[in-house]
Amino acid sequence: MMNPQVRQDRRWTRRKEARPAELMAAALDLFVERGYAATRLDDVAARAGVSKGTLYLYFSSKEELFKAVIRSGIVPLIERGERLLEENQGPAHELMRQIVFAWWESVGNTKLGGIPKLMFSECRNFPEIGKFYYDEVISRGHRLMQSVLETGMKSGEFRSMDANYATRLILAPMVYLLLWRHSFDFCDSKHIDADRYLEQHLDMISNGLAPRSRDQSNGEQPAKVISMKKKGGIG
Amino acid sequence: MMNPQVRQDRRWTRRKEARPAELMAAALDLFVERGYAATRLDDVAARAGVSKGTLYLYFSSKEELFKAVIRSGIVPLIERGERLLEENQGPAHELMRQIVFAWWESVGNTKLGGIPKLMFSECRNFPEIGKFYYDEVISRGHRLMQSVLETGMKSGEFRSMDANYATRLILAPMVYLLLWRHSFDFCDSKHIDADRYLEQHLDMISNGLAPRSRDQSNGEQPAKVISMKKKGGIG
């Protein structure tokens, strides 16, 4: 809409190349803010600086627009993550740090962070898109983190455990942070500081709740104190 | 004839007392399955075995029905959680176990588990309900877990750390499990086994990824190997 040439006299200009991206950006904003159903195509078009008719020149339906938003927004990101892993071979815990913060900077802390929220909300209504997102984003992201974990286990940096579930448990608080940001954060007087949250996440998954040797000595073996073995009575 | 038991000849019966609960149950199912906007009141009524007109005898609007579903479904649960904590005073790690699994049995593994998903999806569209849910459920649940954590820190069972963020990090994978169940689980060929997932969660937050002493010795201090200190190069 902001053409550098002086265009005040023109009612509109032809910008075939730029329209789809602008429409998708506008749609992303509104879908994230209001959800799929509550987003009106008139509003999407208005935000992109065109009329609804123009929107239909580039996207054949609301659902197609939705698909395009998801695809174009997310696929480049996961590819970037995979490249990042290939290029670096440091210790597993360092790789994990890097992935966590790179993800936060390129997804969590940008408007793209709204996409996961959107997908969680809508994937039951659009199973096809849900499957696409699962295959192209979730499972690839999962594989990425799992390979880091398994590397660390092989090297002895991490203890051995079920890598599938451990991966889910590492990713869960990250995704949860995103979902929180795009839902309840507005109710929360003390907003989450993402860096601290992620920092403490890394700290907790590596060190757990166990007291460090220097912290405290209460006469019991830490390993015994902190183990939560199955189905005990409540004492 | 005129036998109250025989009702095949009646087109419908008067059941003033039972209707609201049946309508709310039907609405919960459909709201969770399809989201608020995509749920038709005709369908809710049909599932409850009445007509749409009857629905409006008991709820003045779709939004009021939604509020009623949330309120009636969730408030008893959090109260139960608070009672559970008051009644028990075992070691912190045992209390945590109990809360985690009690929550799973009474919320996660029932149809009530759909409510958090619903709230995450819709709270931006219904800020008033979102605030209500935040105050009456989220922050109370948070306080519950945080008090367990702080107890454990005071007793030396847990190391000391920021209790607010630690609480979030403990609750996040639990809520995430719920959200997953109600969104992407249908795409996932290997469905999450909730008990194993929660078990491993308790294990990870207490023991972290650090190798246990008996697991492996690679010549470094475990405390050093597993610590993920800030901003290192990738080596």
Place this chain on the structure above:
DNA sequence: TATATTACTGACCCCTCAGTCATTTATGCA
């Protein structure tokens, strides 16, 4: 400047669905 092309507009169509209400049916009571 004249003509052809096409990006873009916006009024309109039509269906869906929240919400209404006149009517019908069940039930308590005399």
Place this chain on the structure above:
DNA sequence: TGCATAAATGACTGAGGGGTCAGTAATATA
């Protein structure tokens, strides 16, 4: 048995919004 009343129905209404298309204005070409 009949009447009064409340519970339940389902056809109806009107607004909102997805989707269309005849027309208009910008640009390319000559």
